[in-house]
Amino acid sequence: MRRALRDPAALIPLKHSTYRVLLALADGDVLHGYAIMQAVADMTGGREAVLPGTLYAALARMVDEGLIEERDGSDDPSGGPQRRYYRRTSFGRAVARAESERLRDLLEIARAQKILSGERK
């Protein structure tokens, strides 16, 4: 038995950057900022990108909101400064799900209007 302490719907709709970071941090992934930036590009075939300013502002905000949490990570073999590593929280996953459902509902509307069928007016 557990009481729902926070409602994921309260954060919906999400900022694009927040949603991308939540998707980039798949279950079990513990990534640092630059790796998240690369993961966003990889998962969208390079079509979507998050610039460093947006990314690190989003990470700070998402930690405060409990969507992600800092975790110990292995040292980056390529060198560079000491990095912070992040993992998606269960609340972050619930928020990603709520946002995905919202977008799915919009997509259903687009489908119903045959916007996706290739028709052009």
Next chain:
Amino acid sequence: VSRRRLATSVYITALRAFPRRHRATFAAEMIDTFERELESQRTHHGRLRASVFVVAAWLNVIGAGVGERRRQRRAGFTPAGGFSWIDVTLARRMFVRYPGLSIVGVFGMAVGIAIATAAFTIIYAILSPVVPLEDGERVVSIVTVDAATTNSESQVMHDFATWRTLRSLEDIGASTTVGRTLIAEGGQPETVSVAEISASGFRVARVRPQLGRWLMKDDERAGAPDVAVIGYNAWQRRFAGDPGIVGREIQLGSTTYAVVGVMPEGFGFPVNHSYWIPWRRDPSSYAPRTGPAVSVFARLAPGTTLESAQA
């Protein structure tokens, strides 16, 4: 190399758009990330794309930095080294040079703070997490969460049958929402949201009806007369506040119900409902994760804390 250094130098300068607190935590990583991405863009896409990236990153860091400053101010973060004698000196000079403007400014801020305080007090009262019921802090909702996916499960009929035996709860109720077409004398048919609610739900809420009675355990019995309770707004809007509403018949869907009570203004338990009908389901007959979506709510037993109930 010199171009790259120049690009990084400008980026570091632009980083000052971020508040000091943020820079102290992230600046080194941000600079490293910028340099790595710049190198990656140059290697894989050429100088033109790298230049586009540099300009975009400069503008982006300024925009994001200003946004982060706003966010930290809203969140109430105190900037590092918040007190500064420079501010005091500037304020003194400003007051000497423009006394009238300074007084008006101070007065304006005082009025602004007063308005903001009043607004926040109202907003806090509206958004307070405590349910606005008698001993509202002891009213809880109960959910099943899938440990693997962390998703909450709405088909909890089977669980409800188990939860009813918990000693940590004084009363436990359940409801499910159904849409019905309301047909009543003197008005057009309309679709309304109806709560099919257990009688115990009204005991959890502890709000006395304005007229008549609320739903009783006996109303849940198979074959019992079909009765309904309506909300204050529905009574006023749909039945013109008819003082003789108790005993009148209304049709919800294909069933005719006798109105037995009217709840007071503002009552919408569990979630903004205005029509309530008896719960006539046997939770023990449902297999796990079957049946309709159900909301389960309860009142903690005396002496039970939320933490001990969750344990």
